[in-house]
Amino acid sequence: xxxxxxxxxxxxxxxxxxxxxxxxxxxxxxxxxxxxxxxxxxxxxxxxxxxxxxxxxxxxxxxxxxxxxxxxxxxxxxxxxxxxxxxxxxxxxxxxxxxxxxxxxxxxxxxxxxxxxxxxxxxxxxxxxxxxxxxxxxxxxxxxxxxxxxxxxxxxxx
Numbered sequence: 728x729x730x731x732x733x734x735x736x737x738x739x740x741x742x743x744x745x746x747x748x749x750x751x752x753x754x755x756x757x758x759x760x761x762x763x764x765x766x767x768x769x770x771x772x773x774x775x776x777x778x779x780x781x782x783x784x785x786x787x788x789x790x791x792x793x794x795x796x797x798x799x800x801x802x803x804x805x806x807x808x809x810x811x812x813x814x815x816x817x818x819x820x821x822x823x824x825x826x827x828x829x830x831x832x833x834x835x836x837x838x839x840x841x842x843x844x845x846x847x848x849x850x851x852x853x854x855x856x857x858x859x860x861x862x863x864x865x866x867x868x869x870x871x872x873x874x875x876x877x878x879x880x881x882x883x884x885x
Contacts, residue, residue, distance in 0.1 A: 740777065758795065770807075776823065788835070790818025797821050800829035800847060809835040822857070842872045 733739070733751040740759035745751065747765040755769055758777035763769070769787040776795035781787065785799050788807035793799070799821075807816040820838040821827065827839065828847030839845060840857035850864035858872040 734771075746783070752789070764801070773818075782829070788816075788818060790816060791820070792818060793821045794823035794825065794841070796824045797827070798825075799827045800831065802830045803827050804830075804832045806833065806835045825855075844872060844875050 731745055731749045733745065734753045734755065736753040737751045737755040737757070739757050740761065742759055743757055743761045745763045749763055749765065749767045751769045752771035754772045756774045758775060758779070760778045761775055762780045764781060764783035764785070766784045767781050770789040772789050773787050773791045775793045776797065778795055779793055779797040781799045782801040784802040786804045787793070788805045790807055791805050805819045807818055809817070817836040819833050819835065822839060822841040824842045825839045826844040828845055828849065830847055831845045831849045831851065833839065833845070833851040837851055837854055839851070839855045842858045843855045844860040845851055845855060845866065846860065846862040849861055849866040851861060851866045855861050855866070859868050860870050860872060860875050861867060862869045
């Protein structure tokens with residue numbers, strides 16, 4: 728028997744798919760048409776916009792706000808305590824149409840701007856402006872989302 732834990736206090740939109748062994752905490756709001764992979768942990772007081780996809784083993788920290796049409800890759804980690812262990816916490820904001828690569832780590836309080844891309848394995852310690860791609864540890868701006876989209880199209884066509 729496959730089990731998920733979904734809090735009775737969570738609000739789940741229509742056509743939401745939650746895969747095996749995932750956790751959805753208290754006061755979470757998930758928009759319509761969201762896909763959540765296996766072993767994802769969505770902590771309390773998180774808001775997720777419609778048409779978002781969260782891949783397996785991702786950790787979504789309390790107080791996080793995730794926009795519409797966002798992609799969060801496998802094993803990405805959002806943090807909420809900039810100075811552990813502290814009782815004062817702050818979430819992460821990921822704005823609409825952003826892409827977060829596999830195993831990226833995002834520091835508490837950071838905003839990832841609209842249409843921006845965080846590369847796989849990146850360690851994001853400060854805000855990511857809209858329409859840019861950040862790579863590395865610490866994450867630095869490498870190019871624009873327009874350039875990313877061109878690279879993606881070229882890849883698809885090859």
